[in-house]
Amino acid sequence: MGNKTxxxxxxxxxGARIVDFAGWDMPINYGSQLTEHEVVRSDAGMFDVSHMxxxxxxxxxxxxxxxxxxxxxxxxxxxxxxxxxxxxxxxxGGVIDDLIVYYLRDNFYxxxxxxxxxxxxxxxxxxxxxxxxxxxxxxxxxxxxIAVQGPRAIEKSLALFDEHQQQAxxxxxxxxxxxxxxxxxxxxxxTGEDGFxxxxxxxxxxxxxxxxxxxxVAACGLGARDTLRLEAxxxxxxxxxxxxxxxxxxxxxxxxxxxxxxxxxxRQALQAQKDEGLQQSFVGLLLLxxxxxRNHLKVVTAIGDGEITSGSYSPTLQQSIAMARVPTxxxxxVEVEVRNRLLKAKIVKLPFVREGKSMLTNEG
Amino acid sequence: MSEVPTELKxxxxxxxxxxxxxxxxxxxxxxxxxxxxxxxxxxxxETGSVVAAGDxxxxxxxxxxxSDTYAPISGEVIEVNEDLEDAPDRINVDPYGDGxxxxxxxxxxxxxxxxxxxxxxxxxxxxxx
Numbered sequence: 001m002g003n004k005t006x007x008x009x010x011x012x013x014x015g016a017r018i019v020d021f022a023g024w025d026m027p028i029n030y031g032s033q034l035t036e037h038e039v040v041r042s043d044a045g046m047f048d049v050s051h052m053x054x055x056x057x058x059x060x061x062x063x064x065x066x067x068x069x070x071x072x073x074x075x076x077x078x079x080x081x082x083x084x085x086x087x088x089x090x091x092x093g094g095v096i097d098d099l100i101v102y103y104l105r106d107n108f109y110x111x112x113x114x115x116x117x118x119x120x121x122x123x124x125x126x127x128x129x130x131x132x133x134x135x136x137x138x139x140x141x142x143x144x145x146i147a148v149q150g151p152r153a154i155e156k157s158l159a160l161f162d163e164h165q166q167q168a169x170x171x172x173x174x175x176x177x178x179x180x181x182x183x184x185x186x187x188x189x190x191t192g193e194d195g196f197x198x199x200x201x202x203x204x205x206x207x208x209x210x211x212x213x214x215x216x217v218a219a220c221g222l223g224a225r226d227t228l229r230l231e232a233x234x235x236x237x238x239x240x241x242x243x244x245x246x247x248x249x250x251x252x253x254x255x256x257x258x259x260x261x262x263x264x265x266x267r268q269a270l271q272a273q274k275d276e277g278l279q280q281s282f283v284g285l286l287l288l289x290x291x292x293x294r295n296h297l298k299v300v301t302a303i304g305d306g307e308i309t310s311g312s313y314s315p316t317l318q319q320s321i322a323m324a325r326v327p328t329x330x331x332x333x334v335e336v337e338v339r340n341r342l343l344k345a346k347i348v349k350l351p352f353v354r355e356g357k358s359m360l361t362n363e364g
Numbered sequence: 365m366s367e368v369p370t371e372l373k374x375x376x377x378x379x380x381x382x383x384x385x386x387x388x389x390x391x392x393x394x395x396x397x398x399x400x401x402x403x404x405x406x407x408x409x410e411t412g413s414v415v416a417a418g419d420x421x422x423x424x425x426x427x428x429x430x431s432d433t434y435a436p437i438s439g440e441v442i443e444v445n446e447d448l449e450d451a452p453d454r455i456n457v458d459p460y461g462d463g464x465x466x467x468x469x470x471x472x473x474x475x476x477x478x479x480x481x482x483x484x485x486x487x488x489x490x491x492x493x
Contacts, residue, residue: 017398017401028401028428029401032401032402032456033401033402033427033428034402034404034427034453223401223427223428227427290405291405291407291425292404292405292425292430294430312427313404313405313425313427315427320405339423
């Protein structure tokens with residue numbers, strides 16, 4: 001018996017197939033993963049993401065603490081509600097976790113981290129917090145979260161809010177959140193589609209779930225969430241990067257802010273990696289032959305071997321796709337070893353799909 | 365609960381076998397397709413290939429995972445369901461009908477005795493249900 005989110009009974013009621021996910025009993029699908037994937041690309045679907053870890057960081061040194069803790073710079077967050085994606089690194093420049101941090105108001109930030117990494121992350125946050133005075137780190141085990149995603153997600157969810165909230169939410173920019181008395185709503189997600197992530201007190205979340213269902217938002221499981229994020233070229237912690245891999249070889253250089261002199265954990269290691277030159281790069285793969293690319297398969301390129309970090313089937317492209325770490329400079333056609341056979345694949349730019357549309361072009 | 369037709373024989377690796385006129389038709393069980401989820405790719409043995417009981421003769425892949433499929437008995441593959449190549453999800457929709465995988469000759473009818481009947485197969489999957 002694993003941990004259960006406050007929506008567990010809702011999942012059973014909706015006919016979910018429940019699987020263990022990092023110690024949590026979570027819905028993998030409610031019948032068909034492909035159908036759920038499709039509904040998010042074409043209409044609106046929702047995911048229980050209450051297993052994610054929410055931490056509020058406050059106090060006069062909250063900003064300084066986060067600037068030291070994170071590879072991206074929270075000083076970039078100029079307006080209230082604004083969100084920033086970042087990695088949290090160890091001294092060796094490996095990724096302890098990836099996360100989203102929201103600037104809610106002066107001296108108050110909300111950090112959403114992964115579930116599988118909860119214990120080590122909370123320990124790391126506390127340990128690094130000891131170097132700062134006047135900060136308060138509060139793990140919010142009293143809240144739950146639903147991600148509503150898809151081209152009609154915003155339209156379908158808006159009706160559930162009161163007039164004042166609707167007004168604010170209809171003007172919400174992407175990657176921006178708004179705080180209300182009873183909930184926090186951000187225009188963020190993990191699918192490559194528009195939508196909201198809605199956070200509220202756990203005891204009220206089942207009611208929101210039921211009202212979203214009634215508004216025509218389909219329940220979607222973790223299976224669809226994985227193929228959606230893969231198509232969108234979004235990294236999965238533990239597969240695409242971990243404590244032994246640098247963000248610089250995980251397609252996450254764009255999240256590392258090193259232009260100014262800010263000191264942050266892992267900076268020296270990243271600088272050394274840059275000075276030495278990066279031996280690997282992170283790419284998209286499109287399978288040209290029939291079959292399905294899977295995690296850890298060997299990628300054979302003209303200049304050396306690489307490895308798939310996340311592979312699956314793309315329901316939108318109806319072809320198998322993957323993200324892989326390959327020798328720097330590899331391009332064009334490559335081969336992937338699947339059950340002792342070499343299948344043809346092609347290195348492509350990420351993402352594969354954005355807002356329902358294929359991003360594949362004819363270039364190599 | 366998934367469906368387990370009583371007229372079929374099973375392997376614990378979830379293949380079903382229907383014996384008619386000295387020909388065995390082979391597919392995968394309803395339970396297996398449920399566990400795998402939406403199927404997106406299948407590799408089947410070639411017509412004419414001679415297989416032994418227990419040989420890995422193909423692969424079934426869902427979005428989630430790849431799974432080997434094994435020959436239930438020894439014999440020659442005499443017909444393959446080629447419709448599955450473009451529509452492997454037929455196994456999801458109709459595992460005991462349109463989703464059949466291949467037909468084979470029965471080299472040694474005694475090997476059929478090693479297969480599970482519906483009751484024994486139901487018992488073997490009880491822990492997963």
